[in-house]
Amino acid sequence: MHSTVALIIAFDLLLLHSQLHLPSCHAATLDTLSPGQELTGGDKLVSSNGRFALGFFQTDSKTSTNNTPNAYLGIWFNTIPKFTPVWVANGDNPVADLTFCKLLFSGNGNLAVLETTQANNSSTVWSSKANITTNTTLAAILLDNGNLVLGSSISNASSSSILWQSFDHPTDTFLQGGKISWNNVTGMNRRIVSRKNTIDQAPGLYSYELFENNDSTSIVCTFNSSNLYWSSGDWNGRYFSNIPETAGQTWLSLYFTLSEQERYVEYAVEDPTVLSRFVMDVSGQMKVLLWFEGSRDWQTIYTVPKSQCDVYAMCGPFTVCNDITFPFCTCMKGFSIRSPEDWELDDRTGGCVRNTPLFCSSNKTEAGNTDKFYPMAYVQLPDKAQNIGTANSSDGCATACLISCSCTAYSYGEGVCSVWHGKLLNVRQQEKGGGIISLWIVFRVAWESLHLDMLIFSVQQMIRLKLGAGSFGSVFKGWLNDSTIIAVKRLDGACQGEKQFRAEVSSIGIIQHVNLVKLIGFCCESDRRLLVYEHMPNSSLDAHLFQSNGTILSWTIRYQIALGVARGLAYLHSSCRDCIIHCDIKPENILLDASFTPKVADFGMAKFVGRGYSHVVTTMRGTIGYLAPEWISGTPITSKVDVYSYGMVLLEIISGSRNSGKQSSSDSVREACFPVQVARSLLNGDIDSLMDANLHGEVNLEQVERVCKVACWCIQDDEFDRPTMSEVVQFLEGLSEVETPPVPRLLYSIAGGLDSKLM
Structure with a gap:
């Protein structure tokens, strides 16, 4: 029936x-x-x-x-x-x-x-x-x-x-x-x-x-x-x-x-x-x-x-889900994303992995010297807890967890001790109520106020080949004991070197993304400061764009570099606990791996901005030629300073030369400034003339026009007229149309008679 x-x-x-x-x-x-x-x-x-x-x-x-x-x-x-x-x-x-x-x-x-x-x-x-x-x-x-x-x-x-x-x-x-x-x-x-x-x-x-x-x-x-x-x-x-x-x-x-x-x-x-x-x-x-x-x-x-956090294991193991934040998922203290690429594609079920193995010695009544229980409050406790009837205090509950190396966390409340073994799933942040769960992790103490879970290297690590030098020190090629090739950055100057050291470790040391260079470890020994990074065999972007002996990058690779850098910056600005402003985006700070995947590097000038703040006051930093107007005016900055610098880099990716590096005796100043040439070429519909001659016209003109428009939006004088890096990603992926940008006022004053709208 x-x-x-x-x-x-x-x-x-x-x-x-x-x-x-x-x-x-x-x-x-x-x-x-x-x-x-x-x-x-x-x-x-x-x-x-x-x-x-x-x-x-x-x-x-x-x-x-x-x-x-x-x-x-x-x-x-x-x-x-x-x-x-x-x-x-x-x-x-x-x-x-x-x-x-x-x-x-x-x-x-x-x-x-x-x-x-x-x-x-x-x-x-x-x-x-x-x-x-x-x-x-x-x-x-x-x-x-x-x-x-x-x-x-x-x-x-x-x-x-x-x-x-x-x-x-x-x-x-x-x-x-x-x-x-x-x-x-x-x-x-x-x-x-x-x-x-x-x-x-x-x-x-x-x-x-x-x-x-x-x-x-x-x-x-x-x-x-x-x-x-x-x-x-x-x-x-x-x-x-x-x-x-x-x-x-x-x-x-x-x-x-x-x-x-x-x-x-x-x-x-x-x-x-x-x-x-x-x-x-x-x-x-x-x-x-x-x-x-x-x-x-x-x-x-x-x-x-x-509710997104009602989905079982949506964030994977060792994560916390929060319905009122984006992204919803964050790694627990002492853990890092297992697969950043999967997270980028909205599959977070792989969760996070422990940065450092637990001490867990034969003496199981106490943690190792660097092992601690990290409390997380106002959370919905995960399922599959085991109740320990013999523990009648928080300390007793912690001891009960330490007895087993498979124990990962404990919670004590209302006279009940609960412990969890193996992976923690479905931990959910709540605004009020909930319980307190204490997670067993390892702390590495780098200095009094900063705890990081990374490898710590000795100065005696072999440094065999100098790769380059910058304003804060030199970079060398090195090898670990397992023959892994590394890049070692040695910071010079006791005071300034310490400041840059802390800035880099506290920024890139706590995040992971496929388009951000990976910090493997550091050395903090006496007055020596070393930062150990994954090695980038294809050097930095400037070596291929500006040096005569560099590899000629095809347009396809250039476009993927532009998109990858945009994704990395969007992650820094929008997906970290604090907004991280890089403050020095330029080709020298964009490294390329073996497959020419771009990695944003050199976070020595990075600035943190809490999510509750829109602007931050800081001293001027960065590189001439990539500085946003607000740096010059001394006004508080936002992540839009990175957007401006990124726009200038986009223009150099197109031309294969410095934005202000081509001037002859017959050229006016407006011809020497490549952004002005872009404005004129967009106006005249002659964008193919903008391309690096080394490409011999083998480009996707639709993509070139899109990149030119995006670049012109990024270098607008007013930060409110610039897109966010997340919007830039949408533009470059072709998911959003790019409208015709106005000519930036500063460029307009140089260009004289150019129309104020790019056609």
Whole structure:
């Protein structure tokens, strides 16, 4: 017996009708693939209504360390400008090159994705794996609801003719016409599973599905198919008990059906022209999204669970989740991010790792000389605690933890001692209430007021080759005992060297990012001050831009350097506990690793600004040619001084020479100033003349124009007119359009008759 009831979710109907509509469809394209036909890298099937397309697509690399795109067979919305896949066939087995992949019918009648090599060898990347008899007449059709169906006599796509369909194997998206279901007879579980991260289409760890109990009528969110962290509650005939706010509304309807054979959930939108999707997001939240044509983007209208920190293990082990900060996740004291690249791609489930191993000697009644318990207050305590009945004080509880080397933390409150072993998960910061948990960590004391968890090196480490020198000391190439190549910076001058030493260790020593140079350790011995960094085999950016014996960097590499530096600065400004202003961005302080990934370096002038402050007063610092106007005027500074310096560096990346280094006797001062040349060339539409002649015109002119516009915005006189570094990243990634910038007033005074708007 079936019992089907409609659940209605709340929206303002008039508002939606005024803002939502389906974009116009493209010209009709074939929606069917038959045996003997192939779908190659540049081909696609399009549903008869034009709304969906099936074909191969390629993901762009969004990290500086991963430059290899992956190719997938998938279905996406075909009528909107923002590429949005809704189903992926080979998410866990991508194809390396679009030119060597194709979709066809295999010998057994199944749909298959083949990858061929230049030697004409082929391998099966994906198959529909349907049970097909040899005498069946087959076809594959992309239906108007986005369902890819394989079957016989398929023109009407009746269930009796369907041998396989993509709706039976959803990935991260649930579309109208599909089901979230549990078959009580076969055990088939139709569920949506998050992607691994924002670019990797492989299945992730979070799922949205029906609870597996045959009598259950609830929908749940789970982590790793085992840890339930959200439930809709049971269906009561009108709505699910834990989300009563969804009852009695009139726009989006959710239906629950229960029979002896199957339990399933479907949804329908009242207006068939509205594009909609349910998505299990990388964040572990299930989101309902609608396409708003006015903003030309998807808008999230419903989310479960509502709080990001309610998602199980969202931040991974040894982290603290805080709903009112961004990013939500931070490492616990004494720990660092396990994989900065994964965090950059919104996958934080790997969490953090201990900076220094615990002492944990044979004498287990006390910690080592550098081992301490670090208290964290106002936190929601993690689960899986072990209660110690014999401990009746905080000290006794600490001792109980020290007895076991696997113990990582303890908490004592209201006469109860709790200890945790192994990884700590789901620790959550609260504004008030909660408990106090004490974490067992190692402190390395560098000086009286600064504690850091890093390796400490002796002056006797071998320093064999001088790499360069700066205003505060020299840099040498060195080797550790395990033959690891390092760069050792020796600071000169007792007073100034100490100041720079503390500035660098207290800034770069506590953060990690793929585009920031990694501080391996330091030496603080007598009056000697050494900083030990990872070695950068490709030196600094200036060596390639300005020196005649440097490598000529291709435009692709230059663009990736510009983007990587922007990401590193955005992290310093927006994602650290305090805003860190570098104060000396220039090509000499941008190092390049073996693959030319940029690393921002030299934090000796860095300035910390608390999140509660917008400006900071400090003495002038930096390098002439890269200084923002506010340095000269003596006004308080913000992170926008780094934005200005970055803009000047962008211009030098374009030209391959110093901004003010090209002046002949016939040139006026405006011709000698490259930013003025950029303004004039943008005005005249002659941007190709700006490029480094060594590139011989082999550039992406669209990217060049974008970089020129971004640079001109960055060097605006007024800091409020400059973008943030996070906005710069969006511009360079092509996610936001760059408007036409005005000419900076100081440049305008040099340029004389130039129009005040760049055309």
